[in-house]
Structures are given as C-alpha cells and as structure tokens.
C-alpha cells in the first residue's frame with residue numbers, strides 16, 4: 001500500500017517508510033507515573049486503542065509498559081511511541097533507556113520531542129537508534145515547516161511524522177500542507193485544547209445536533225483532516241467515549257465551520273511560543 005493510504009478498516013494509515021500507524025492514540029502527557037497512568041493505558045487497550053503515545057519527559061514510560069504487559073494484548077498489536085528529550089544529549093543511549101523502562105524490545109516510533117538546540121543535531125542519533133533496531137520509525141515533534149526543511153536537507157533517513165498541537169482552533173494549514181508535501185504524517189496533540197475547546201459554543205452546537213460529545217466532534221474533525229490524533233484522558237468513560245469516533249461523519253459544512261475557528265491564521269509554524 002502507498003504512503004498516506006488508509007488500511008482496510010480505515011483505522012490506520014501507511015507511513016512513508018511503509019509502516020502502519022493507528023490513527024487514534026491515547027496520549028499520556030501530564031499523567032503521573034503509577035496507578036493513574038497504568039489504569040488509563042489499561043482502559044484504553046480494553047476500549048480498543050492500539051496506539052499509546054508517551055515520552056521520556058513525561059516520566060511515565062514504566063507505567064505504560066506495565067499496563068501493556070498486564071493487558072494481555074500482544075506486544076505486536078500495539079503501536080508504542082516515545083520521544084527523545086532534547087535536554088539530554090544522546091538519542092541512541094536514551095532510546096535504550098526507554099526500552100528498559102517500557103520493557104519492550106523495540107519502539108514503533110521514536111520522535112525528537114522539540115527542536116531545542118536547532119532542528120538537526122539530534123538526527124544522527126535518531127538514525128542510529130533506528131539502525132540498531134531500537135525504533136522501527138523515527139520522527140519529530142514541534143517542528144515548524146522551515147525546521148522540517150532544514151532537517152530534510154541533512155537527513156539520510158527522513159522523519160515520517162511531525163507531532164504538533166493541532167485542533168480547529170490551531171488549524172495550522174500551512175504546516176499540514178508542508179508536512180504532507182514532504183511525506184510526513186501529521187499527529188495532533190492536545191486535540192481538545194487540553195480541555196479548553198470542549199466548552200466552545202460552536203463545537204457544542206454541532207455535538208448536540210449530532211447526538212455526540214464535543215470531544216468526539218473535535219477528534220472526528222482531526223480524523224477527517226487526515227491526522228493521527230492523540231486525545232488524553234485518565235477517566236475510563238471518557239477514554240471509551242473518545243474512541244467512538246469511527247461510526248459517524250461530519251458534513252463538509254460542519255468541517256468548514258470548525259475550520260473557521262482557527263486562530264493561527266493557517267500558520268506553518270508549530271508553536272506560538274517556545275518553551276525552551
């Protein structure tokens with residue numbers, strides 16, 4: 001199957017390196033290590049999620065690994081992403097540590113968490129991590145279009161995803177177009193605006209009319225825009241609800257209305273403010 005195509009059940013897409021990635025993931029940013037994270041991951045796997053997105057900087061890889069092992073779901077059936085913390089120096093050595101914490105032999109996806117110190121210095125180490133089999137695919141996060149281009153000039157193995165903050169309110173059209181044109185799939189983090197966007201009246205109106213929840217509308221919008229989407233929750237009923245998004249469709253009128261909520265001016269930048 002060609003890159004960008006969806007697989008048969010419409011729940012995964014093919015990356016530029018030929019690997020398949022499930023479109024819906026549980027994100028575990030800001031979920032404390034321990035029972036809260038283990039429960040969230042266990043409930044997600046029970047609800048049918050097959051993609052978990054963690055990071056070295058989140059400090060909860062061990063809980064993700066424990067929940068995965070305890071779930072009884074086969075390792076090869078779950079897509080695990082973690083991210084290199086660019087506050088440390090060596091992506092290859094840090095990948096090994098992530099594997100130990102997660103208790104797995106290989107990551108499905110290993111991402112540079114943000115372009116601290118510039119967009120290119122970490123990439124050699126990311127490529128080595130892939131060569132050594134620590135990660136099947138490698139990618140980036142929080143990279144603006146110009147940083148993607150800087151990296152592509154020097155990369156031997158190109159990144160296959162860029163994970164950025166993305167929602168109708170942060171509809172970074174320019175960045176999405178640039179990523180798609182360069183063969184990177186875009187992953188949407190904070191698709192609910194860390195909860196803020198759930199209260200928007202226009203989102204609520206669409207949700208009410210369709211008999212859905214605001215969270216489902218925002219997640220569905222991301223799927224229909226061709227994104228991989230990573231909603232976060234630690235509540236079982238919300239985790240379940242957020243996965244019920246493959247059985248309805250937003251009309252093009254509703255998609256247009258949601259597109260109109262963008263406050264970024266369709267930017268090709270990944271962030272309005274840097275945190276490093």
Ligand code: A2P
Pocket residue numbers: 027189190191192193194195198213215216230231232233234235238239241242
């Ligand atoms: P909680 O984790 O307490 O369930 P984002 O994915 O944009 O980061 O948003 C995550 C925030 O949205 C969290 O505060 C989460 O709360 C909340 N949230 C996630 N799913 C739902 C939902 N279905 N209904 C209401 N709030 C939700």
